[in-house]
Amino acid sequence: MTAVPLSDALAVPVARTRWRLGVKIWIGLSIVAVYVLVALLAPLLAPYNPLLQDPLHSLLGSSAHHWLGTDELGRDELSRIIFAARIDLPVAAFGALLPCLLGTVLGAIAGFTGRWADVAVMRVADLVQAFPIYILMIALVFALGPGVRSLLIAFTAVGWVVYARLVRGEIFRIRDLDFVSAALVGGLSKMRILVVHVLPIAIRQTIIYISSDLVFAMLALASFSFLGLGIPPPTAEWGAMVAGGQDYVSIAWWLTVFPGLALTIIALGLALIGDGVHDRLTA
Amino acid sequence: MSLLEVKDLTVRFALESPLQARLAGHRRQVVTAVDDISFSVERGGSLGIVGESGCGKSTLARVIVGLVAPSAGEVRLGDVEVGARRDRATRRRIQMVFQDPGSSLNPARTVGRTLAELLRVHSMVPSGEVERRCEELLDLVQLPASVLKVRPQRLSGGQRQRVAIARALALEPEILIADEAVAALDVSVQASILNLLADLRASLGLTLIFISHDLAVVRHISERVIVMYLGRIVESSPTARLFEDPRHPYSRALIAAAPQLGLIRAPALSGEPTSPLDLPPGCRFEPRCPISEDVCRQVEPALIEFSGCSVACHVAQRRDGATHPRTGAS
Amino acid sequence: MSTQPLLSVEGLGVVIGRGPQATRPVEAVSFTVSDGEALGIVGESGSGKSLTLRAVLGLLPAGARREGEVRMASRGETTDAHSLPPGMAMIFQEPMTALNPTMRVGTLVAEPLRRRGLSRREARSGAVKLMREVGIPDAERRARAWPHELSGGLRQRVMIAAALATEPRLLLCDEPTTALDVCIQDQILSLLRRLMEERGMSLLFVSHDLAVVGELCDRVAIMYAGRIMEVGSTDTVLMEPRHPYTDGLRRSAPSMVDPAARLTGIEGMPPDPRAFPPGCRFAPRCPFRQADCDEIDGSLAVAGPGHSTACIHPGSIVREGAGAP
Numbered sequence: 001m002t003a004v005p006l007s008d009a010l011a012v013p014v015a016r017t018r019w020r021l022g023v024k025i026w027i028g029l030s031i032v033a034v035y036v037l038v039a040l041l042a043p044l045l046a047p048y049n050p051l052l053q054d055p056l057h058s059l060l061g062s063s064a065h066h067w068l069g070t071d072e073l074g075r076d077e078l079s080r081i082i083f084a085a086r087i088d089l090p091v092a093a094f095g096a097l098l099p100c101l102l103g104t105v106l107g108a109i110a111g112f113t114g115r116w117a118d119v120a121v122m123r124v125a126d127l128v129q130a131f132p133i134y135i136l137m138i139a140l141v142f143a144l145g146p147g148v149r150s151l152l153i154a155f156t157a158v159g160w161v162v163y164a165r166l167v168r169g170e171i172f173r174i175r176d177l178d179f180v181s182a183a184l185v186g187g188l189s190k191m192r193i194l195v196v197h198v199l200p201i202a203i204r205q206t207i208i209y210i211s212s213d214l215v216f217a218m219l220a221l222a223s224f225s226f227l228g229l230g231i232p233p234p235t236a237e238w239g240a241m242v243a244g245g246q247d248y249v250s251i252a253w254w255l256t257v258f259p260g261l262a263l264t265i266i267a268l269g270l271a272l273i274g275d276g277v278h279d280r281l282t283a
Numbered sequence: 284m285s286l287l288e289v290k291d292l293t294v295r296f297a298l299e300s301p302l303q304a305r306l307a308g309h310r311r312q313v314v315t316a317v318d319d320i321s322f323s324v325e326r327g328g329s330l331g332i333v334g335e336s337g338c339g340k341s342t343l344a345r346v347i348v349g350l351v352a353p354s355a356g357e358v359r360l361g362d363v364e365v366g367a368r369r370d371r372a373t374r375r376r377i378q379m380v381f382q383d384p385g386s387s388l389n390p391a392r393t394v395g396r397t398l399a400e401l402l403r404v405h406s407m408v409p410s411g412e413v414e415r416r417c418e419e420l421l422d423l424v425q426l427p428a429s430v431l432k433v434r435p436q437r438l439s440g441g442q443r444q445r446v447a448i449a450r451a452l453a454l455e456p457e458i459l460i461a462d463e464a465v466a467a468l469d470v471s472v473q474a475s476i477l478n479l480l481a482d483l484r485a486s487l488g489l490t491l492i493f494i495s496h497d498l499a500v501v502r503h504i505s506e507r508v509i510v511m512y513l514g515r516i517v518e519s520s521p522t523a524r525l526f527e528d529p530r531h532p533y534s535r536a537l538i539a540a541a542p543q544l545g546l547i548r549a550p551a552l553s554g555e556p557t558s559p560l561d562l563p564p565g566c567r568f569e570p571r572c573p574i575s576e577d578v579c580r581q582v583e584p585a586l587i588e589f590s591g592c593s594v595a596c597h598v599a600q601r602r603d604g605a606t607h608p609r610t611g612a613s
Numbered sequence: 614m615s616t617q618p619l620l621s622v623e624g625l626g627v628v629i630g631r632g633p634q635a636t637r638p639v640e641a642v643s644f645t646v647s648d649g650e651a652l653g654i655v656g657e658s659g660s661g662k663s664l665t666l667r668a669v670l671g672l673l674p675a676g677a678r679r680e681g682e683v684r685m686a687s688r689g690e691t692t693d694a695h696s697l698p699p700g701m702a703m704i705f706q707e708p709m710t711a712l713n714p715t716m717r718v719g720t721l722v723a724e725p726l727r728r729r730g731l732s733r734r735e736a737r738s739g740a741v742k743l744m745r746e747v748g749i750p751d752a753e754r755r756a757r758a759w760p761h762e763l764s765g766g767l768r769q770r771v772m773i774a775a776a777l778a779t780e781p782r783l784l785l786c787d788e789p790t791t792a793l794d795v796c797i798q799d800q801i802l803s804l805l806r807r808l809m810e811e812r813g814m815s816l817l818f819v820s821h822d823l824a825v826v827g828e829l830c831d832r833v834a835i836m837y838a839g840r841i842m843e844v845g846s847t848d849t850v851l852m853e854p855r856h857p858y859t860d861g862l863r864r865s866a867p868s869m870v871d872p873a874a875r876l877t878g879i880e881g882m883p884p885d886p887r888a889f890p891p892g893c894r895f896a897p898r899c900p901f902r903q904a905d906c907d908e909i910d911g912s913l914a915v916a917g918p919g920h921s922t923a924c925i926h927p928g929s930i931v932r933e934g935a936g937a938p
């Protein structure tokens with residue numbers, strides 16, 4: 001005895017649109033999948049050890065031995081790009097996930113607990129947002145010393161604000177709906193209502209946002225490395241490689257272009273996913 | 284002893300924080316949504332609360348059901364005072380059906396999970412029996428068991444409202460409050476929901492409090508009616524008596540304004556209710572009242588009972604020969 | 614007074630989509646509105662009544678097309694599907710959202726006057742005059758108010774004033790009192806009636822509330838699942854219905870007149886426009902259904918003077934107590 005609401009009749013027939021909206025997500029997912037595979041299978045795919053130096057064969061262009069050439073210390077560029085995926089992908093992923101987690105928790109506290117919690121969280125958020133993001137992150141990394149840990153701390157300390165605001169806003173909207181009141185009247189605890197009823201709906205917006213935040217995290221990591229505050233050498237990392245290649249760009253352009261391309265394509269893939277998810281959730 | 288007793292209940296809402304008021308340079312604006320209300324409901328009774336928007340009836344419902352805390356006065360269930368903080372056992376005793384079937388059910392959960400959650404949290408039945416009990420509840424509201432697997436969006440308004448009733452009954456309450464429960468439904472569906480509520484009340488011995496702006500509906504389903512205006516009770520009466528001989532001019536206007544098949548007459552009431560922030564010193568209804576007198580502008584009428592009915596109107600009280608407790612005037 | 618009706622609607626339909634999967638939430642709707650007359654269209658949600666109104670005005674959502682003819686008396690030719698017919702104005706249900714929140718209400722009411730070429734001052738004073746005509750107290754001062762500062766009833770009056778500024782001969786009303794309290798609703802209905810009499814204006818009034826239409830309108834059309842089921846003078850249709858759906862509606866509403874009567878709802882639910890039943894669309898829910906009901910084409914047949922019904926067995930309705938007021 002189910003009924004389809006009559007308003008559905010006014011919607012454009014769904015079948016074709018659904019497939020069309022999925023294309024972006026499919027392409028984006030394929031790109032990301034390829035990168036993830038490359039990262040996982042790096043030791044099998046890379047022809048050389050990325051740290052193996054061969055100064056006699058430095059700054060060589062593309063050849064049968066080195067498909068993408070070598071860098072200033074004779075290390076195989078292709079292998080370094082492949083192994084760099086093992087750094088960039090996880091750091092970017094955590095660099096988006098950790099702020100998301102912290103922001104969601106704080107946003108939920110702000111939205112659901114009470115006025116004072118809300119005021120406290122929001123004023124701290126205002127404080128953080130008062131700084132230009134990069135300045136604050138750079139200061140933190142500088143203070144904590146270079147390395148993955150400091151980077152993640154910096155990302156989290158700055159990135160949580162957006163998530164907190166998103167989640168808080170959604171909770172404000174949802175908590176006035178009758179089904180939340182009904183749950184309270186039904187004797188469910190506030191904690192249970194928050195976790196089981198409210199949050200699953202509130203985080204839909206964050207899912208849309210996180211797909212673009214992943215892109216930001218990746219580029220931020222690359223930028224840090226470019227500035228010399230990222231992953232320290234000799235570890236291969238795309239941003240660091242672009243930075244390192246700067247000095248040789250006139251004689252060995254491949255040292256900047258290929259790592260840069262690697263960054264661009266994954267960023268594109270993530271952006272496509274984010275776009276596609278946004279289309280799906282707001283259709 | 285009555286099952287539910289409301290005594291001197293007042294609910295105030297501040298429109299701004301004290302700091303904002305200080306900065307704006309005026310006294311903190313406060314709305315008194317419910318102003319010094321008292322009434323009681325007997326076990327198994329059916330009370331209708333009627334009034335237009337802004338009269339405070341929904342706030343009253345939310346206080347009784349424990350969503351809003353009183354600013355003054357109390358609500359007593361049996362001999363226990365019940366505020367906004369209630370333990371689980373007390374919560375069970377009073378349940379509510381909300382107005383908007385679109386938002387009163389969680390859209391992300393199936394009907395079965397919503398019902399099962401309540402049953403489990405309150406340990407209403409042993410865990411093996413939960414599914415069977417859910418089916419029983421749906422059966423009570425005349426829905427097939429297949430609805431358990433469905434999300435609310437796939438149901439019609441009438442079906443959703445039945446699910447909302449089933450949810451309210453899951454905890455086997457003593458009192459069921461219906462807050463404009465049929466207002467958002469088509470009239471043909473309304474009828475079946477009203478019949479359902481009446482039948483459930485008879486078969487389960489429920490005490491029903493029905494809140495509505497629709498006089499005809501309240502008349503159909505309630506034994507006793509309270510009429511509210513701007514936060515106060517203006518008349519309280521057994522249903523038949525209220526419609527036969529309404530004593531308060533506002534009750535009379537409401538009844539006259541209800542559309543009926545027939546000719547249009549001059550509107551029953553002109554103007555609009557005064558702002559709750561700007562209440563006159565005397566009777567709140569006086570600015571629109573067709574029969575007001577000087578005393579109405581100066582002294583607020585008290586709700587005085589006279590042979591089973593109560594009315595808060597100087598003119599009506601004088602007509603009945605009731606004496607004003609303070610002035611002794613008759 | 615000419616005998617030609619002011620508004621003539623013939624075979625009106627709304628089509629969504631193309632080809633065999635197209636749905637018609639409104640189909641084969643025909644009615645007329647005479648000068649100075651109020652025609653009510655009553656239906657529940659999903660009946661297509663609001664779409665019908667929008668189709669008359671030509672204001673359909675994207676993806677929806679209009680079929681059939683809509684004719685206004687001044688022009689003999691049919692208006693095509695793309696232009697807004699002149700002489701018509703519309704007021705809407707939700708006063709909260711129907712007024713532009715960034716415009717003061719006086720400016721809103723004056724806008725149609727400005728478009729007709731009046732100077733700003735003339736338009737302002739014209740607007741104030743209109744606001745007074747619709748019963749807004751202290752109109753001069755109120756003209757400077759923002760919509761959010763006014764109550765629902767006042768906003769609805771502003772909407773009516775803005776509609777009147779176009780000097781319409783036909784006012785289309787899409788449930789304008791549904792969102793209002795009963796006392797204010799009473800005032801608005803009375804206002805509409807007064808305006809009809811003073812201006813010789815006609816009304817096309819859509820509502821789900823039989824009683825409201827019963828009070829305000831001279832004639833009423835009952836819609837269900839996109840078609841008209843019954844049409845006739847209000848008294849006749851509501852007191853002596855000739856369609857089981859009208860009868861069912863009448864018995865569903867608790868009556869102020871006969872409060873003790875047990876309410877009988879109507880079993881089941883309206884059909885999905887993507888899958889209308891063949892024959893009579895109400896048949897699946899009809900207590901008087903017979904075998905040949907599935908074969909009719911839904912056209913109206915005369916049931917009495919000025920009274921038509923789509924039901925082929927109108928005599929099945931048992932009238933209890935004739936429901937006199």
